[in-house]
Amino acid sequence: SQTERRPAAPVLDTQAAEKHRLRLINTSVDSHMLVKLDGHSFSVIEADFIPVEESAVDGWLLIAIGQRYDVVFEANQTSGNYWFRAEVATECGSVSNGNGRAIFRYDASDTSTPEDTTETPPTVECIDFPTIPYWKQSVDKDDFAQQAKTLSTGFGEGVTVNGESLLLWHLNTTAMSIHWDKPTLGYVFNGSTSYPQEYDVIEIPNEGVWTYWVIQQVSGSPPITHPIHLHGHDFFVLGHQASSTFDASSMIDQLNFDNPPRRDTATLPASGWLVLAFPANNPGSWLMHCHIAWHISEGLGVQFLEAKNQIVLPDEGQFTSQCSSWKQYTANMAFPQIDSGL
Ligand SMILES: [Cu+2]
Structure with missing residues (x-):
């Protein structure tokens, strides 16, 4: 059975009255995770590297795919051994094996295993733990009203990759697909704006402007929760x-x-919306995508080409020689591109 093949739970040492900071990350491909430490409560102090006002978690903490939380707990219980548990939040997406376990041990000489109880986590709403950034920044409501744009997402007709046409997830109505030997920065390098439609390029020409995005699941798309991740920025989550x-x-x-x-x-x-804002303060080509690995593989992403005139490009010799080495490699590579390339 699964249980018999499971390795022994890792043991982490603590001592009475110690405070510990845990850096939690959900690295899963397709599962939202719930975590808790039996008998102890967590306080969240950081979300995706942003320091936040300390906030107590009532029981289990939900971590979407790709999210990170720093939490603090105090070893303030009877000296002993306590389970740290990680379970799949079954209502938020696909279910793989749960029952992830570790042990927090107060006393190194007490090597007993805590009683092997199974705990089924409560049913949760699939929304993010609410956080208040420690360093306060606000967003301009009037500017939002004038500038907000909608990116619709859903499941539908996609693109053809290596002769296979695929049904794909899309964002901004296009399923994203990238040709590995034609990077977006190559277009910038050549001064071309003829990006293929499936590159799903959204240009943000001017550095410093704020951008606002309503990500809307279109009606009729499967009622699935998508963890949306942006490269190169922290975004402001205005609502969902x-x-x-x-x-x-x-x-x-x-x-x-x-x-x-x-x-x-x-x-x-699921079947709803997420409203994000971020200032264009990092010139480059930045991906925003669903962090469910299958979904970005199937195109659920866009790229923001931000302040392209401010991007520091390599010199021509370096650019050309690296691209030509890459093309030689890809001509015979063992694993050719079979999906969005992302
Ligand atoms: Cu997704």
């Missing part, structure tokens, strides 16, 4: 709602512009 269509004219007051959560991975609820 499951089973809903965002209407800026009537729902803007549901958004939080006053020091909203700031992070780089946030949950797009």
Whole structure:
């Protein structure tokens, strides 16, 4: 059985009255995770590397795929051995084996194993733990009202890769697909703007401007939670709602512009919307994608080509020689591209 093949739970030492900081990351491909330490409570102090006001977790902490939390706990219980548990949040997506276990041990000489109880985590809403950034920053509501753009996401017709046409996830109505030997920065290097449609390039020409994105699950798409991750930035999470269509004219007051959560991975609820903002303060080509590995493999992403005139490019000789080495390699590579390339 699965249990018999499971390796022994790792043991982590602690001592009475010690405080510990745990850096938690959900590295899974397809499962939202719930974690807890029996008999102890966690305080969240950081979300995706953003320091936040200390906030107690009531029981299990939900971690979406790709998210990180730093939590603190105090060894304030009877000296002994306690299970640290990681279980799959079954209502938030696909279910693989749960029952991840470690042991926190107060006394190195007490090597007993805690009683092997199974705990089924409670049913959770698949939304992010609410955080308040420690360093306060606000977002301009009027600017949002004027500039917000919608990126619709769903499941539908896709693109052809190596002769196979695929049904794909899309964001911004296009399933993203990249040709490995034609990087976006190559277009920038050549001064070309003829990006293929499937590159799903969204240009943000000017450095310093704020951008606002309503990510909307289109009606009829499968009711699935997507963890949305942005490279190169922390975004401001202005709001989210499951089973809903965002209407800026009537729902803007549901958004939080006053020091909203700031992070780089946030949950797009099933059949609903997620509203994000970020300033274009990092020139480059940056991917925003669903962190479910299969979904970005199937195209659920866009790229922001940000302040391209400010991007520091390599010199021509270096660029040309590296591209030509890469093309030689890809001509005979053992594992050719079979998906979005991402
Ligand atoms: Cu997804």
